[in-house]
Amino acid sequence: DSGVTQTPKHLITATGQRVTLRCSPRSGDLSVYWYQQSLDQGLQFLIQYYNGEERAKGNILERFSAQQFPDLHSELNLSSLELGDSALYFCASSAGSGNTIYFGEGSWLTVV
Amino acid sequence: EDQVTQSPEALRLQEGESSSLNCSYTVSGLRGLFWYRQDPGKGPEFLFTLYSAGEEKEKERLKATLTKKESFLHITAPKPEDSATYLCAVQEVEQAGTALIFGKGTTLSVSS
Numbered sequence: 001d002s003g004v005t006q007t008p009k010h011l012i013t014a015t016g017q018r019v020t021l022r023c024s025p026r027s028g029d030l031s032v033y034w035y036q037q038s039l040d041q042g043l044q045f046l047i048q049y050y051n052g053e054e055r056a057k058g059n060i061l062e063r064f065s066a067q068q069f070p071d072l073h074s075e076l077n078l079s080s081l082e083l084g085d086s087a088l089y090f091c092a093s094s095a096g097s098g099n100t101i102y103f104g105e106g107s108w109l110t111v112v
Numbered sequence: 113e114d115q116v117t118q119s120p121e122a123l124r125l126q127e128g129e130s131s132s133l134n135c136s137y138t139v140s141g142l143r144g145l146f147w148y149r150q151d152p153g154k155g156p157e158f159l160f161t162l163y164s165a166g167e168e169k170e171k172e173r174l175k176a177t178l179t180k181k182e183s184f185l186h187i188t189a190p191k192p193e194d195s196a197t198y199l200c201a202v203q204e205v206e207q208a209g210t211a212l213i214f215g216k217g218t219t220l221s222v223s224s
Binding site: 002004031033042043044045048050055056057058088090092094096100101102103104105106108 | 146148153154155156157158161199201207208209210211212213214215216217
C-alpha cells in the first residue's frame with residue numbers, strides 16, 4: 001500500500017459526460033501528480049500541483065482540469081468525454097522536489 | 113522523439129535465467145532516473161532512484177545501474193513472482209515541476 005488513495009476505482013460513463021476523480025496523497029506529501037495510462041501510449045504526465053498551486057503541465061487536454069485543495073487532496077475533472085478518454089488514471093504524490101513519487105492504484109475510466 | 117526508450121518491449125525467461133532490461137534516455141540534464149514495477153491493473157511500485165553515472169542499487173534479485181546515457185535493470189535468477197512490467201522514468205534538471213517522464217516499459221514473464 002503506497003498510501004495514495006484514489007476513488008472511484010472503476011467508472012463507466014457515456015460520451016459527452018463529465019466525471020471527477022479524487023485523490024488523497026500520502027500523509028505529509030505536498031505534491032500531487034496526475035497521469036493517464038492507455039495501452040498504446042504508456043504513462044502520460046497530465047499535471048502537477050504543489051501545495052495548492054499548479055506547478056507543471058504535461059499533455060493535459062483543455063477538456064480536463066484539476067485542482068488541489070487546502071487539505072491537499074486533489075481532483076481531476078474530465079468533461080465532454082470521448083471514447084478515446086477511456087484509460088487508467090493515476091494519482092501520485094511526493095514530499096517535494098527530488099523525493100520519491102508514489103502512485104495510487106488508479107481509477108479505471110470506461111467511456112461508452 | 114521519445115526521451116525514454118526501453119528495450120526489449122517483452123522478455124520471456126525461464127526461472128533462474130538471468131537477464132537485463134535496458135533504458136536509454138535523452139535529456140539535457142538528469143536529475144534522477146527511476147525504476148518502477150507495475151502489475152496488471154495496479155499502480156506502479158517504486159523500486160530504485162539513481163542520480164549519477166556509476167551509481168548502483170540492489171534489492172533482492174534486482175540490481176539497477178546508471179551510465180550517462182542509459183540504465184540497466186539486472187535480474188538475477190528470476191522467479192515467476194518477478195513477472196511484471198518494469199518502467200523506467202527520468203526527471204530532468206531543466207523542467208518545470210518534478211514530474212517523471214516514463215518509457216513504455218518492458219513486460220517480463222518468468223516461467224517455472
